[in-house]
Amino acid sequence: MNLLRAERIKLFSTRAPWWCALIAVAAPIAFTALFLGLSGAEITADVSNTQLATSTGRTVALVLAVLAATADFSWGTLRLTFQAVPTRTPALLAKGAVVCAVCAVLGLLAGVGSWGMAHLVRPDADLSLHSGADWRIVFGQILTFALTGLLGVGVGLLLRSSALALAIVLVWTQLVEGLVLLIPKIGSDLYQWMPFYAASQFAGGDFTRTTLKLSPPFGPWGYLAYFAAISAVLFAAGVATANRRDA
Template structure:
């Protein structure tokens, strides 16, 4: 418990996590308000469309997680932690746990906040959670945000450099995954196996899939398992690397 408390204190000792936490919730909620307010009847007001901007919130949560890991190494506080906790694994697991729990909370707020605000903007629309799929879309953000946080910590521990880590995750999530679609013949097939697309298929609007008429090879829960495997593998690789090399 002391290690968890120490990681929590370190995480919130600077302003960046506070700003990232706020933006990861406010960005999807704000987009949803604008979307439902300005789109009118041109776009169906359904539960799935309340989560169209969830990916933007996850991106900010990813930045938060990378900063939590890489800045710890850059500032030398990781070395101090290892001196206080000679067995490194508990400290690394504590860091991953703290970020995972924070990101889970942010996902819960972003998902339910977007859904709730959409009901205020379009009170005449039927946005009730009538099916298991509706519940998954809204509350599933808790899971995908949490796993994204774990992924970010893994990348930060692997690369240590804040600039390099942020460049990698942002270029990948915001540019590379979209550009894959431009590859002739096989682009769409590859795209459906990319990690952040997988996350959106479990909890998020399926705007891209419906627009491009993609036939997903996995169901929502299969995509969640696939995304979880990637995130856990990256965190394990980052923790294993940090455990072996000099702090």
């Protein structure tokens, strides 16, 4: 418990995580309000459409997670932590657990907040959660945000540099995954294996499958398992690397 408390204090001792948390929740809600408010009757408001911008929130949560890991190297606090906890793995696991928990809360607020905003903007639309898929689309953000946090901590521990780690995750999420589609012949097949495409397939809010007429290799829960495996591997690699190198 002391390790968890220490990691929580370290995480929120600077302004950057607070701003990231605010943006991760506010951006999807604001986009939902604008999208459904300005689209009018041309766009059918359904549960899936309320989550179109949660991928933006996940990206900001990813930034928060990366900074949570790399800030320790930048400020030298990880060295102090390792002096207090000579067996490093528990401290690193505590960091991952705290970031996962924070990101899970952000996912809950972003998912439910976007859905609630849609109710306010389009009160006549049927946005009730009628099926298990509807519940998964809204509340599945909890799992995808939490796993995104785990992935971000892993990348941060691997690369140690805030600038390098943020550059890689932002280029990947904002450019690489989309540009894969432009590869002749195999682009659409490769795209279906991209990690954040997998997250969107579980939690909804992704229009590329129907627009591009893709036939994904997994169902929603299969994609969640795939995304969880990638996140776990990167986090484990980060922990192993941090255990071997000097802080």
